[in-house]
Amino acid sequence: MTSTTAPTRQARLALTPNTTMAGLLDGAWWPYSRDLAAELPALADALRGRFGRVTRIAANPAPWPVAPYKVPVGERLVHVGWFVDQAPDTMILLSYSLGRCDLLVIPPETEPAAAARLMAAASAPGNVHTTDTLMSEEHATGRLLREAGVRENAWETEGGASPRPRPRPRAVVGARMIPLPPTLWR
Secondary structure, eight states, rough: OOOOOOOOOOEEEEEOOOOOOOOOEEEEEEOOOOHHHHHHHHHHHHHHHHHEEEEEEEEOTTTSSOOOHHHHEETTTEEEETTTTTTTTEEEETTTTTTEEEEEEOTTTOOHHHHHHHHHHHTTOOOOOOHHHHHHHHHHHHHHHHEEEEHHHHHHHHTSOOOOOOOOOEEEEETTEEEEOOGGGG
Protein backbone atom coordinates (compact mmCIF):
# COMPACT_ATOMS: atom_id res chain seq x y z
CA MET A 1 0.00 0.00 0.00
CA THR A 2 1.44 3.35 -0.99
CA SER A 3 0.49 6.53 0.73
CA THR A 4 0.04 9.68 -1.22
CA THR A 5 0.68 12.98 0.43
CA ALA A 6 0.46 16.43 -0.99
CA PRO A 7 3.85 17.69 -2.12
CA THR A 8 5.32 20.21 0.27
CA ARG A 9 6.27 23.52 -1.21
CA GLN A 10 9.33 25.40 -0.15
CA ALA A 11 8.58 28.42 2.03
CA ARG A 12 8.84 31.79 0.31
CA LEU A 13 11.05 33.41 2.90
CA ALA A 14 13.61 36.22 2.95
CA LEU A 15 15.76 36.60 6.07
CA THR A 16 18.11 39.38 7.05
CA PRO A 17 21.75 38.43 6.61
CA ASN A 18 23.72 37.61 9.75
CA THR A 19 25.25 40.98 10.54
CA THR A 20 25.75 43.26 13.50
CA MET A 21 23.14 45.67 12.07
CA ALA A 22 20.09 44.50 13.98
CA GLY A 23 16.72 45.66 12.73
CA LEU A 24 13.14 45.40 13.91
CA LEU A 25 12.42 42.40 11.70
CA ASP A 26 14.26 39.20 10.91
CA GLY A 27 12.69 39.00 7.46
CA ALA A 28 9.49 38.31 5.58
CA TRP A 29 7.36 35.26 4.77
CA TRP A 30 4.96 35.03 1.84
CA PRO A 31 2.66 32.03 2.41
CA TYR A 32 0.79 30.39 -0.46
CA SER A 33 -2.52 30.37 1.42
CA ARG A 34 -4.23 31.49 4.62
CA ASP A 35 -4.22 27.95 6.00
CA LEU A 36 -1.70 28.07 8.86
CA ALA A 37 -1.75 24.30 9.35
CA ALA A 38 -0.74 23.78 5.72
CA GLU A 39 1.84 26.59 5.61
CA LEU A 40 3.63 26.30 8.95
CA PRO A 41 5.58 23.05 8.37
CA ALA A 42 7.51 24.49 5.39
CA LEU A 43 8.21 27.72 7.30
CA ALA A 44 9.43 25.85 10.39
CA ASP A 45 11.72 23.69 8.22
CA ALA A 46 13.14 26.75 6.47
CA LEU A 47 13.89 28.46 9.80
CA ARG A 48 15.38 25.41 11.54
CA GLY A 49 18.98 26.00 10.46
CA ARG A 50 19.08 29.58 11.64
CA PHE A 51 16.59 29.78 14.53
CA GLY A 52 16.36 26.20 15.71
CA ARG A 53 13.17 24.23 16.24
CA VAL A 54 10.10 26.47 16.30
CA THR A 55 8.07 25.70 19.42
CA ARG A 56 5.64 28.62 19.73
CA ILE A 57 4.08 31.29 17.54
CA ALA A 58 2.45 34.60 18.37
CA ALA A 59 0.13 36.00 15.70
CA ASN A 60 -2.97 38.09 15.12
CA PRO A 61 -5.98 35.92 14.17
CA ALA A 62 -7.40 38.45 11.68
CA PRO A 63 -5.55 37.19 8.55
CA TRP A 64 -6.12 33.51 9.35
CA PRO A 65 -9.67 32.16 8.84
CA VAL A 66 -8.97 29.20 11.14
CA ALA A 67 -7.05 29.98 14.34
CA PRO A 68 -5.81 26.69 15.81
CA TYR A 69 -4.03 26.68 19.17
CA LYS A 70 -1.75 23.82 18.14
CA VAL A 71 -0.41 23.08 14.66
CA PRO A 72 1.27 19.77 13.81
CA VAL A 73 4.77 20.18 12.38
CA GLY A 74 6.21 16.79 11.65
CA GLU A 75 5.84 14.62 14.74
CA ARG A 76 5.38 17.48 17.20
CA LEU A 77 2.96 20.29 17.89
CA VAL A 78 3.72 24.01 17.67
CA HIS A 79 1.69 26.10 20.10
CA VAL A 80 0.02 29.20 18.69
CA GLY A 81 -0.94 32.23 20.75
CA TRP A 82 -3.45 34.58 19.15
CA PHE A 83 -3.18 38.25 20.07
CA VAL A 84 -5.61 40.77 18.62
CA ASP A 85 -3.41 43.70 19.70
CA GLN A 86 -0.47 42.39 17.65
CA ALA A 87 -0.05 43.83 14.14
CA PRO A 88 -1.97 41.62 11.67
CA ASP A 89 1.02 41.29 9.34
CA THR A 90 3.46 40.26 12.07
CA MET A 91 4.33 36.75 13.22
CA ILE A 92 6.70 36.02 16.07
CA LEU A 93 8.21 32.55 16.12
CA LEU A 94 9.96 31.27 19.25
CA SER A 95 12.45 28.47 19.65
CA TYR A 96 14.07 26.86 22.67
CA SER A 97 17.58 27.29 21.39
CA LEU A 98 17.91 30.62 19.60
CA GLY A 99 15.19 32.93 20.86
CA ARG A 100 12.76 34.60 18.53
CA CYS A 101 12.23 35.45 14.90
CA ASP A 102 9.98 38.40 13.94
CA LEU A 103 8.59 38.17 10.42
CA LEU A 104 6.47 40.32 8.17
CA VAL A 105 3.71 38.05 6.83
CA ILE A 106 2.83 39.08 3.29
CA PRO A 107 -0.76 38.23 2.31
CA PRO A 108 -0.84 35.28 -0.11
CA GLU A 109 -2.85 37.23 -2.71
CA THR A 110 -0.18 39.91 -3.00
CA GLU A 111 1.15 40.49 -6.52
CA PRO A 112 4.67 39.06 -7.03
CA ALA A 113 6.30 42.45 -7.68
CA ALA A 114 4.82 43.90 -4.49
CA ALA A 115 5.81 40.81 -2.50
CA ALA A 116 9.36 41.07 -3.81
CA ARG A 117 9.57 44.73 -2.71
CA LEU A 118 8.18 43.86 0.72
CA MET A 119 10.53 40.92 1.17
CA ALA A 120 13.53 43.05 0.24
CA ALA A 121 12.52 45.85 2.59
CA ALA A 122 11.78 43.55 5.55
CA SER A 123 15.03 41.62 5.17
CA ALA A 124 17.29 44.65 4.74
CA PRO A 125 20.00 44.81 7.42
CA GLY A 126 19.23 47.48 10.00
CA ASN A 127 15.59 47.82 8.92
CA VAL A 128 13.82 50.14 11.36
CA HIS A 129 10.33 49.93 9.84
CA THR A 130 7.47 48.11 11.51
CA THR A 131 5.29 45.70 9.56
CA ASP A 132 2.48 48.29 9.58
CA THR A 133 4.80 50.91 8.06
CA LEU A 134 6.11 48.52 5.40
CA MET A 135 2.60 47.47 4.38
CA SER A 136 1.25 51.04 4.22
CA GLU A 137 4.28 52.19 2.20
CA GLU A 138 3.78 49.29 -0.21
CA HIS A 139 0.08 50.13 -0.60
CA ALA A 140 1.09 53.71 -1.47
CA THR A 141 3.80 52.51 -3.87
CA GLY A 142 1.43 50.06 -5.52
CA ARG A 143 -1.22 52.76 -5.92
CA LEU A 144 1.31 55.12 -7.51
CA LEU A 145 2.54 52.42 -9.89
CA ARG A 146 -1.03 51.54 -10.90
CA GLU A 147 -1.87 55.21 -11.49
CA ALA A 148 1.28 55.68 -13.56
CA GLY A 149 0.32 52.63 -15.63
CA VAL A 150 -3.17 54.01 -16.21
CA ARG A 151 -1.76 57.37 -17.29
CA GLU A 152 0.70 55.68 -19.63
CA ASN A 153 -2.03 53.49 -21.15
CA ALA A 154 -4.25 56.55 -21.65
CA TRP A 155 -1.35 58.39 -23.29
CA GLU A 156 -0.70 55.48 -25.65
CA THR A 157 -4.34 54.73 -26.53
CA GLU A 158 -5.48 58.33 -26.93
CA GLY A 159 -2.90 59.22 -29.52
CA GLY A 160 -0.44 60.70 -27.08
CA ALA A 161 2.42 58.62 -28.36
CA SER A 162 4.93 60.51 -30.37
CA PRO A 163 4.18 59.94 -34.03
CA ARG A 164 6.94 58.67 -36.20
CA PRO A 165 8.34 61.49 -38.25
CA ARG A 166 6.96 61.43 -41.73
CA PRO A 167 9.61 60.96 -44.33
CA ARG A 168 10.33 64.10 -46.20
CA PRO A 169 9.20 63.83 -49.80
CA ARG A 170 11.94 63.80 -52.37
CA ALA A 171 11.92 64.26 -56.07
CA VAL A 172 14.11 62.42 -58.48
CA VAL A 173 16.04 64.78 -60.68
CA GLY A 174 18.27 63.02 -63.05
CA ALA A 175 20.07 60.24 -61.17
CA ARG A 176 19.87 61.80 -57.71
CA MET A 177 17.11 62.58 -55.19
CA ILE A 178 16.68 66.09 -53.89
CA PRO A 179 14.39 67.18 -51.02
CA LEU A 180 11.33 69.16 -51.98
CA PRO A 181 10.61 72.45 -50.23
CA PRO A 182 7.87 72.17 -47.55
CA THR A 183 5.45 74.20 -49.65
CA LEU A 184 5.35 71.39 -52.23
CA TRP A 185 4.93 68.48 -49.80
CA ARG A 186 1.25 67.87 -50.42
